């Protein structure tokens with residue numbers, strides 16, 4: 644039997660690539676910019692597997708252009724760029740990478756909270772620019788201990804953030820569409836969305852992007868927050884209305900924002916948000932550690948190879964078409 648034909652929309656880690664290349668003939672997009680749509684569709688004409696690095700839209704048009712496709716695997720837990728219904732209709736299982744990135748993403752999310760609360764980046768700028776002549780002019784922050792953290796999206800990563808927050812003496816409230824069964828264990832209180840906005844000193848957003856969560860944080864939501872609130876988004880940029888966030892920060896309706904994700908993403912260096920002094924932005928690096936990205940690439944490769952073999956994917960989103 645010949646090798647499977649597989650398309651990779653970007654470069655992946657050597658250990659994962661080696662595994663794929665043992666069984667597949669691969670076409671890899673190696674440029675820094677995303678693969679042009681027309682070229683991707685051309686490449687997919689005969690492809691049996693698609694390995695996505697996250698920067699392509701997988702929809703009915705793409706699936707129609709890939710009649711031999713057996714599986715789509717993506718090296719991320721979020722899959723807002725994938726039309727799951729379209730995959731299911733075509734009988735194509737889609738695999739993502741839950742679990743393996745939880746601790747790294749929780750570390751980064753909590754690091755954003757700490758950096759914003761204690762102005763770590765501003766302190767470093769102060770030192771590096773040679774302005775540290777005495778105790779004056781140093782950036783002052785706010786305490787965490789005894790304050791309230793509101794987590795919107797208390798899932799795998801939200802719970803890992805909650806553990807870190809508990810160790811710092813924060814009280815935790817959270818909002819999901821439904822209450823968790825393990826609140827007591829988590830020592831977290833379930834509240835309605837508006838109550839969370841009113842009560843929280845720090846708000847962390849970790850909801851998947853969906854039609855329900857798109858624009859969840861807009862003018863109305865920011866108006867309900869404390870003027871001393873810190874807002875941290877590590878989920879997806881479009882969960883937040885960027886113009887509304889800009890106004891809320893500019894008018895000091897809220898105190899500070901720290902973002903790992905933006906809309907648009909990447910955000911350009913001359914975007915108005917970047918001119919504000921009460922914001923900190925990292926370039927979507929939640930899972931970006933050597934170990935974690937390696938694990939994600941390998942799980943995605945395992946999903947891909949299982950799908951090509953018509954076997955059960957280790958992590959499948961549309962389980963109704965997962966092979967048994």
Ligand SMILES: NC(=O)C1=CN([C@@H]2O[C@H](COP(=O)(O)OP(=O)(O)OC[C@H]3O[C@@H](n4cnc5c(N)ncnc54)[C@H](OP(=O)(O)O)[C@@H]3O)[C@@H](O)[C@H]2O)C=CC1
Pocket residue numbers: 720721722741742744748795796797798799800801818819820821822849850851852853855856877878879903904927928929930931
């Ligand atoms: N910055 C980065 O690099 C990374 C970002 N992410 C993002 O984080 C997201 C969360 O990941 P993970 O924790 O693994 O996912 P999980 O599925 O484990 O958790 C998601 C949680 O969000 C809740 N939720 C879903 N929709 C809504 C909604 N409309 N309103 C309120 N709560 C909602 C769910 O509860 P319920 O169903 O009860 O509502 C669930 O508890 C990913 O989808 C991804 O977008 C992930 C990894 C890295």
Ligand SMILES: O=C(O)C(=O)CO
Pocket residue numbers: 718719720721722744929930931
């Ligand atoms: O996994 C995800 O959803 C990311 O955003 C990148 O790790």
